[in-house]
Each structure stands twice: as structure tokens, then as C-alpha cells.
Amino acid sequence: MTLSSIINSTTHDDQKRIHIVVAVSFLNQTCALEVKHTVNEMFDTYVKSGLVELIGIPVEAYPPLHNLRKTYDDDEIRVRWRSIQNIDYSYLMAYNVNRSTYYIQLEDDVTTNSGYLKAIEQFINDTTEYWAMLEFSSLGFIGKLFRSSDLHKIANLLRTFYAEHPCDFLMIHFMKLMIQDRRMLKIPTLFQHHGIQSSLPNLTRNISDRFYATVTKTIKGDNPSADIYTSLKQYKLHEPANAYNNNVAGFFWALPPKVGDTLVVAFKRPQCLKRFALSSGFHEKGDDKIASGVVEVGTLIKSLTGDTVNRFKVYRGH
Structure with a gap:
């Protein structure tokens, strides 16, 4: 869903200005191979053009995932799940250090609209005070934008405290460590979450961004200059x-x-x-x-x- 929405919402010229990296974990090799097959089959043209890149996170990249410290009153299964998530994000960010000017983190089951890229650029240009993280979704770790030159810091933070904190909590710590005074969320937001089945086993959640609004105007008038x-x-x-x-x-x-x-x-x-x-x-x-x-x-x-x-x-x- 996310890949289709991003590609369909990006003009041909703008596709030359972005690069989409999809990471799959080989902790579940069957699932990883299925994702690889699906991406190569459905998005073959974009993979060959270089717009989409698929990388695998090897099993060796993960630190110990058993007997982890229980924090935030989470049970062992949840602590392990969010620890894996932190390592996934850490690996993906480390891979993309300085490969672009900006980096934005998305998840699966996310959609956007045709004006998202211009809106992101406008928000960056209009934000005059110092920032280390800009937010284009109010949810979790969706739509968080960083300078690619800072990704090594975030990757190290996620990996160092992978078992202690959820990723969205660590991003608040990162923001404070970088001496950003407040959270900077663009409203209306640009990315909406749709899925209800969590990657955490036996968990369904109907979570959507209440600040999301489509760029398309409800009234499409011919507004003169x-x-x-x-x-x-x-x-x-x-x-x-x-x-x-x-x-x-x-x-x-x-x-x-x-x-x-x-x-x-x-x-x-x-x-x-x-x-x-x-x-x-x-x-x-x-x-x-x-x-x-x-x-x-x-x-x-x-x-x-x-x-x-x-x-x-x-x-x-x-």
C-alpha cells in the first residue's frame, strides 16, 4: 500500500528527486522472500529505474532478543517486538546516512496524497527556527523527517537503547538531545495509516491520524490569480x-x-x-x-x- 501510494502520488519529474528504500527483516526468511518477490513483481519498472531499492536486514544485525529487560509494564513478547523494530529502523537509517539531503521514515499500510512532496518542501522552507526532526504524521514513527547527516546519531540511539524504549519515545529523546525546543508537526498531516493488523502477534488496532486531511480541495473552483x-x-x-x-x-x-x-x-x-x-x-x-x-x-x-x-x-x- 505504501509503495503504491508514494509512487502514484509523485510526478514523473519528482520521481527523479526521491529514492525509496524498502527494508525487510530476515528474522522471518519466508516473509522476507515473499516481500522480495512481491516488490520485484509489482514494481519491477521502478526497481530497474532506481526509484525503489530493496534491502535485507540479516539475522546477524540483531543483538540478543531474549531475556530482555521489561519496561513500561510491557510483557516479554511486546518488549521483543519493539526491540526488533528499533533494530530494523537503526539498520535502515545507518544504511542511508548522507545518501540524500533529507530522510523521512514511513511504515507499511500508509497512504499519502499528490501534494505531499511540495508540502514537505514548503514546511521545511517555512520553518525558520532550528529543528532536528519535523513531523508529517502525528502517529508513532510515521512521517518523521530528519537530515540525512544526522542519521548515524539516530541509528546509534535506537541500537543502544533498543530494549529500553519504544522507537517513538527515543525520537523525543533525540529531539531533546539535539536541543530542539518543541515538536514541529505539520497540520494537516500528510500520511494516513490504514492497517488494523499489527505486526505484533494477535494484536489489531484501528489507528488513524486525526490531523490528516487530503490536499484536494472540497470545492474545485476556478480561482483567478x-x-x-x-x-x-x-x-x-x-x-x-x-x-x-x-x-x-x-x-x-x-x-x-x-x-x-x-x-x-x-x-x-x-x-x-x-x-x-x-x-x-x-x-x-x-x-x-x-x-x-x-x-x-x-x-x-x-x-x-x-x-x-x-x-x-x-x-x-x-
């Missing part, structure tokens, strides 16, 4: 253009409005408007929506103050 002005104070990086521009991921999210606040769309060229549509609200935040307001259509901007259109000639609308 325009400048957006508002007196509303945006929340983090969720600027007004996110909602207006069809080729941009995300939405506009503002702090609580006050009487008199405005949001103005100023077309760069005159337009003949027949109708418009406005959508507000987020399914996880039922109260974050427009309760009331006035729509006005203007023909001439008189002046600008900061980011806000101060005065303009208007005709009342609905």
Missing part, C-alpha cells in the same frame, strides 16, 4: 493562501476573530463574477468555522494598511 489580505491573525503557518490556491496543500487557520475583522481577495485582473463558494470548518474541530459574516463585492481598492485592505468601494452581496 489574487492577493489575499486579512486582519485575522493566522495560526502558525496556516496562511490564507492555503485555502484559496488550488495547487497548495492545507487550509487557513486563524486565532479567534473580533468584530470588524476582514479577509479580502483582491484579483490581480478584473473578473466577471457569477458566483462564489465558501467552505469553513474542520471535521476534528467542530467549532472552528465561520458562524456569521457579511460578503461584499468591491471594484476599487483605496488604500492598504499592513496586510489589510483598509478601504474599498463595495457593493453589498449575499
